[in-house]
Amino acid sequence: MQAAPRRIGLFGGSFDPPHLAHLALARCAVEVLALDELRWIPAGQPWQKGHLVAPAEDRVAMVQALVDSLGDPRQRLDRREIDRAGPSRTLDTLRELQAEQPGAELWLLIGEDQLRNFPSWHGAADILAAVHLAVAPRPAGANGPPAGPVLPWPPALQAAARLHKLPMPVHPAASTALRAALAAGRPAAELSASGDAGSALLAAPVAHYIDSHRLYRGL
Secondary structure, three states: OOOOOOEEEEEEEOOOOOOHHHHHHHHHHHHHOOOOEEEEEEOOOEOOOOOOOOOHHHHHHHHHHHHHHHOOOOEEEOOHHHHOOOOEOHHHHHHHHHHHOOOOEEEEEEEHHHHHOHHHOOOHHHHHHHEEEEEEOOOOOOOOOOOOOOOOOOHHHHHHOOEEEOOOOOOOOOHHHHHHHHHOOOOHHHHEOOOOHHHOOEOHHHHHHHHHHOOOOOO
16 A cells, blocks of 8 residues: 655745744644644745845744744754755745655645735746645735735636645734834833733744844844
């Protein structure tokens, strides 16, 4: 009897900083998609974004602190896009992983805001041929409008897409708003789970790293 292919989730992003919405998405994806492994992949040079605020090694350290706090051996940091020269493109990462993990079933985690803009990604058709898309809901106004019921995609891409909407509530955390709050002088500890759990936006290990390294101050 042939063994089922390994199911590997790929969670890329700037993680500037990583927050509790990222964590909720990762946990939901691992359980709902029955992933054998989930790789957090911080971007080195996101080609569709401007200048990142926190240096690459600080973003890596924050993601590592968050992953370590989970105590889940299925979740791990993958720093290939930080170490790879040039713009960080998802297609390059997928090709590397396909060579390393032949036969694996790959799931790419993205938000609704990214889904709407997906046709502009480098090699969008090749990406769709390689992965299933696991889509997380995003609050209105978070990095652009959420995807509507009909995607404004070319028909060929719509036909090729293997979409799975993740059944999870919208989480209010967003990196842009967090950076603004921190730049205004608010301690990261106040935004973490060590404070008001009902409004927590950062995990405690990430908040500790931000405060101890004075990241995002005075932007």
